[in-house]
Amino acid sequence: MSQTFRHPEILEIARTDGKVTVEGLADHFGVTLQTIRRDLKDLADAGKLERVHGGAVLPSGTTNIGYEERRWLNQEAKTRMAGVCAARIPNNISLFLNIGTSTEAVAQELIQHKGLMLVTNNMNVANILVQNQDCQIIVTGGHLRRTDGGLIGTIAENSILQFKFDLAVISCSALDQDGDMLDFDVQEVSVSRAIIRQSRKVFLVADHTKFSRSAPAKIASLADVDVLFTDRKLSPQLLAACRGWNTEVVVAESREGI
Amino acid sequence: MSQTFRHPEILEIARTDGKVTVEGLADHFGVTLQTIRRDLKDLADAGKLERVHGGAVLPSGTTNIGYEERRWLNQEAKTRMAGVCAARIPNNISLFLNIGTSTEAVAQELIQHKGLMLVTNNMNVANILVQNQDCQIIVTGGHLRRTDGGLIGTIAENSILQFKFDLAVISCSALDQDGDMLDFDVQEVSVSRAIIRQSRKVFLVADHTKFSRSAPAKIASLADVDVLFTDRKLSPQLLAACRGWNTEVVVAESREGI
DNA sequence: CAAAAATCGAACAAAACCGAACAAAAGTGC
DNA sequence: GCACTTTTGTTCGGTTTTGTTCGATTTTTG
The missing domain is CATH 1.10.10.10 (Winged helix-like DNA-binding domain superfamily/Winged helix DNA-binding domain)
Structure with a gap:
């Protein structure tokens, strides 16, 4: 007990x-x-x-959280990664969060952060961080994708180009053994590239399931990322490659009995 | 405390x-x-x-009325107006819906419409019309206003200027006896003006409570509106003025026992 | 307009609740 | 089994909240 x-x-x-x-x-x-x-x-x-x-x-202001919260239930890995990632995000910076359930998990962990200037193309992230009173939220425009609440297309891309971020936390659909970040949707790829281009520092959050998947469109390489947050050890060759690229790897390991 | x-x-x-x-x-x-x-x-x-x-x-100081409270205020009338308004919105057009509980009520009534190309600066409207599969949704960018899910500021204004709408359905905070549409927030006013400028046709949805309120910033005149949807009869002088401006007035009257 | 009734806020004592400190118990790793 | 850490139980002084009483104020009624 x-x-x-x-x-x-x-x-x-x-x-x-x-x-x-x-x-x-x-x-x-x-x-x-x-x-x-x-x-x-x-x-x-x-x-x-x-x-x-x-x-x-x-x-106060938490009445419809039940559903959103349930979404994270039994997703220890994501929550754990998100927790470790959020701990590395300072207060009082300009921050971008893009599409993906992993970034939404990070948003959940940022509710207590102070002085954030948040820009996002993810409606869910915006809805989550409404709870954080001390956080300015800017939503990029774009075509709304029903499946995940993402805002994509040239509208999204252009509005991102108007900013410069201290830090971007992004996720991707897949991650292959060459260290390339991949995605299913070409429209989303150009948005992700714009984000990386406009950011001084980039965090990638990707759980181990991304490593066993593949996707057609290449976003960028892990070489373009400053820190990779994941939930299981990387393969030795990928780890070595990351060292070569000066990409830090943070593994949020699961505890025993879970 | x-x-x-x-x-x-x-x-x-x-x-x-x-x-x-x-x-x-x-x-x-x-x-x-x-x-x-x-x-x-x-x-x-x-x-x-x-x-x-x-x-x-x-x-009842109007500004202090929280969004959630306002949402249910006079709800019956709003739904009635929204129904009448939605019936006048054709399928297969490009449509703008702006901030306001009344426009959200209209969005609710548009769930069965077909072939809409919807643009909105209201997160709630986007969330509502996600249910309508046959509706392309575009969200304007902007600063998120926590109180009502509105996207405002120059970002919102600029992204609106990139479109041209067949029809805009808008609302306002107050409506005075000279037929002027008023709002509390100056930032929202310039957004509303941009919307009117980019639209071939404008519907205004405003229940009777707007007539007994006042607000500091002028958006536009009823002369700039094509159709006004409301829930009670207008004063004779305002009605006459509308006739002069060629502004149609549609009153969704309450049924008896209400 | 004035009396009656209801409601209000202030003050004080009783009750409930809080957090800190320390001891006991339950796990942990060797 | 033994040192160690973590969690829980117990006690106690201090704080917050609540109930009660009472005179002042507001609303209603005649």
């Missing part, structure tokens, strides 16, 4: 009931009031709950 | 009922009248409610 056990369940209860009480939770888990207080403090510090006298409630 | 379980729920009740009473809340929560008074004082100090004798109401 450890902390990590209770936290997800507390959030679950908070989401269904809208609130939780210290006493109710202590009774439910069979632990002391003080233990629950510690749990709630942790969750409040992480921004997941808002502490009130006698318990906690969902953070 | 404390935080309690009751605050979110009080706001919830206030939003659905439009008002709350001290006694009703005390009964609902099983606490003393004085406790509720303290709660209402806190919420009033925070600007969330407006205190009145015996209870509290939603702040």
Whole structure:
């Protein structure tokens, strides 16, 4: 019966009931009031709950999160990568986040960041970071792709060219053994290239499933990326290549029992 | 400035009922009248409610009315107007929908339309019409305004200037007796002007509450509008003026018992 | 217009709740 | 099994919230 056990369940209860009480939770888990207080403090510090006298409630402005949150449930790998990546993103910078569920996971982890000037061509990212009050959000224009909420095409590309970013966090559909980033949609490729061109620093977030896939259009090479965040060890030859390109590789490994 | 379980729920009740009473809340929560008074004082100090004798109401200073609250205000009338308006929108055209709860209601009624090429600077409209598979959606860029999902600023304005629309459906914050369309936000005004300039035909959707409000910035005159959709009869002088401007007025009257 | 009723806010005591500190228990790695 | 870290339980002083009373103010009623 450890902390990590209770936290997800507390959030679950908070989401269904809208609130939780210290006493109710202590009774439910069979632990002391003080233990629950510690749990709630942790969750409040992480921004997941808002502490009130006698318990906690969902953070204000968080009513429709249930669905979006569920989207990340059981996606430990992505959340873990996103967490590590977000920890490397400083406050008070101009930041681009592009299309992809991995970047959306990063957005989720950026809710507590301060002073971000965020530009995105991903409607979901914009919707997620609306929760972060201290974050200016700019949406690029573009054709809306229904499947993933991405904004693409020349409209998107042109509006990106009007900016210069301190950092871009991007993802891709596939990543081959030569270290090339690939995508399915040619329209998205030119958008991604524009992003890389306009950014002083580039983070790529790609979980291991990308390595076993292929896609027709080449975006760029890992040589153009500053840091690669992934969830499993790279093959020795790719790792060596990254070293040659001066591309840092960060592996967010899964812990044992998970 | 404390935080309690009751605050979110009080706001919830206030939003659905439009008002709350001290006694009703005390009964609902099983606490003393004085406790509720303290709660209402806190919420009033925070600007969330407006205190009145015996209870509290939603702040009617117009600017303070939150988006979510406004969304459900006068909803029946809005849906009715939207239905009448949507019936006048043909299939297979290029269409612009701007910011505003009324235009969102129109978007809701356009889900069955065919062959639309929709451009919008309203994230909510885009999210709604994702349901319409036979509709190409283009989102203008811009600064995201958290309060209502609007995209504004020069980025939005410039991207609008790249299009030409068969029809624009717009709304405004207020409408005075001279037939001038007004808005609170100057940034939004220039966007609205750009829309009117780029459109072959303009529909304005404005319920009767707009007539009893005022706002600082002038968008344009009803003379620039082709059809005005509203929910109550206009004053005789304004109606006469509209006739002079060749502006058609469509009143979606409420049925009896409402 | 004035009296009656209801509502309000201030003050104070009681109750509930909080966090800190330290000890006990449960895991962890060797 | 043994040192070590992490988590939980217990106690206690301090803080926040709540209930109660009471005089002042507002609204309603006659």
